[in-house]
Amino acid sequence: MKEITSFSKFSKKQKLDFLVETFFEGSFDIRKRIESFWHKNESFQRAFDEFSENTITNFFLPYGVVPNLMINNSLYCVPMVTEESSVVAACAKSAKFWMSRGGMKTRVISTSKVGQIHFFWHGQKSRLESFFRGLIPDLKKCVEPLVFSMEQRGGGIQGIELVDKTSIEKGFFQVHVKFETCDAMGANFINSVLEAFATKLKESVESSPSFTGEERKVDIIMSILSNYTPECLVRSEVSCPIEELDHLGLSMSPEAYAERLRKAVLIANTDVYRATTHNKGIMNGIDAVVLATGNDFRAVESCAHAYAARDGRYRSLSDVNVKDGQFTFSLELPLALGTVGGLTSLHPLAKISLEILGQPSSSKLMEIAASIGLAQNFGALNSLVTSGIQKGHMKMHLFNILNHFNASEDEREKAKAFFVDRVVSFNAVKEFLNGLRKYH
Numbered sequence: 001m002k003e004i005t006s007f008s009k010f011s012k013k014q015k016l017d018f019l020v021e022t023f024f025e026g027s028f029d030i031r032k033r034i035e036s037f038w039h040k041n042e043s044f045q046r047a048f049d050e051f052s053e054n055t056i057t058n059f060f061l062p063y064g065v066v067p068n069l070m071i072n073n074s075l076y077c078v079p080m081v082t083e084e085s086s087v088v089a090a091c092a093k094s095a096k097f098w099m100s101r102g103g104m105k106t107r108v109i110s111t112s113k114v115g116q117i118h119f120f121w122h123g124q125k126s127r128l129e130s131f132f133r134g135l136i137p138d139l140k141k142c143v144e145p146l147v148f149s150m151e152q153r154g155g156g157i158q159g160i161e162l163v164d165k166t167s168i169e170k171g172f173f174q175v176h177v178k179f180e181t182c183d184a185m186g187a188n189f190i191n192s193v194l195e196a197f198a199t200k201l202k203e204s205v206e207s208s209p210s211f212t213g214e215e216r217k218v219d220i221i222m223s224i225l226s227n228y229t230p231e232c233l234v235r236s237e238v239s240c241p242i243e244e245l246d247h248l249g250l251s252m253s254p255e256a257y258a259e260r261l262r263k264a265v266l267i268a269n270t271d272v273y274r275a276t277t278h279n280k281g282i283m284n285g286i287d288a289v290v291l292a293t294g295n296d297f298r299a300v301e302s303c304a305h306a307y308a309a310r311d312g313r314y315r316s317l318s319d320v321n322v323k324d325g326q327f328t329f330s331l332e333l334p335l336a337l338g339t340v341g342g343l344t345s346l347h348p349l350a351k352i353s354l355e356i357l358g359q360p361s362s363s364k365l366m367e368i369a370a371s372i373g374l375a376q377n378f379g380a381l382n383s384l385v386t387s388g389i390q391k392g393h394m395k396m397h398l399f400n401i402l403n404h405f406n407a408s409e410d411e412r413e414k415a416k417a418f419f420v421d422r423v424v425s426f427n428a429v430k431e432f433l434n435g436l437r438k439y440h
């Protein structure tokens with residue numbers, strides 16, 4: 001393939017021409033196939049095209065819902081976008097089970113977000129500290145126009161602090177700023193405030209009569225929000241008398257089952273290989289809600305895993321407690337989500353998701369996403385400590401393979417019956433279909 005210049009300046013049609021000619025020998029069929037994913041509503045398509053760059057088409061993912069999720073005595077039907085089979089089914093099964101046992105009890109513990117200015121300054125630390133204390137009112141003043149509307153909504157800047165990082169490298173300091181962004185994700189707001197602060201800090205130090213020589217130089221390395229938001233924390237839990245767990249149709253006593261779940265979390269708390277998979281299962285549920293509501297799943301993911309390693313060891317985000325005949329399963333994690341602005345209002349399906357959820361506040365959405373994470377984790381552990389994960393997966397796996405071979409309705413029905421107690425594999429399904437097709 002040859003280097004291509006000014007690709008971004010091509011029209012969408014030219015970009016598509018280039019791709020089809022370069023990779024598919026100009027195939028008309030491939031071009032039509034790619035175009036078939038364009039939305040027929042032109043204004044939706046324009047919006048999708050403009051979310052990103054060099055767009056040529058749309059990438060579809062399934063959009064499903066989990067009904068019967070009871071959170072603090074209110075019922076939700078939760079939209080989820082995921083390509084992974086069994087995720088929605090597992091959540092729906094757990095949600096239904098816990099609905100008749102009081103549902104999820106959730107609580108938003110805190111909602112602060114963080115931004116940082118990383119800079120270098122050389123001089124006597126105490127002189128910078130006293131200068132910075134005096135500068136705080138000026139910093140606040142210079143961002144008044146930026147924070148005005150956020151303050152009207154009850155948010156704004158919660159704290160500004162100078163942090164000494166000189167033990168890491170000589171001259172290294174940070175400004176650590178805490179924000180409340182209410183129902184917005186707030187990334188643009190936070191970054192704009194930080195950049196204004198950085199400019200003010202530099203100008204003020206460089207023109208201050210309190211400093212001379214080297215002290216007058218500030219080297220701002222960067223100003224950026226942090227996706228680590230340990231103070232934007234939510235907790236969700238379910239609880240029931242141990243004997244109630246028997247309603248899961250167990251082949252063991254509910255006490256033995258509860259003990260197996262406790263051990264499953266113990267393993268995830270002490271073994272990083274298992275912890276990573278355990279938390280991946282939690283994020284299977286959370287990411288799907290985050291995507292369906294137009295939130296930033298990369299931010300949520302990186303934060304969740306950083307939080308899971310907050311005490312220096314990566315461990316489970318969920319917990320099991322078996323005490324005095326009561327079984328409690330809980331999940332606590334940071335979730336910085338928004339329900340206004342950004343993609344939440346631009347993506348037509350994100351808007352519909354939020355309507356299905358009753359136009360939640362960002363705190364309510366934190367509770368919903370955490371509860372789905374909890375339901376997902378419970379579903380996964382329930383399978384893992386009983387029948388194993390493959391049994392449930394196999395049905396979906398079978399459907400995917402049948403789709404691959406364009407199986408007819410009749411063939412699907414026959415395959416479902418045939419594989420009910422057999423191991424599903426690509427070859428086994430292929431052979432089965434070949435057998436059926438031979439006689440037609």
Ligand code: MEV
Pocket residue numbers: 084277278279280281282284380381384389
């Ligand atoms: C698969 O996507 C997720 C699980 O592996 C989670 C887990 O093991 O807990 C089933």
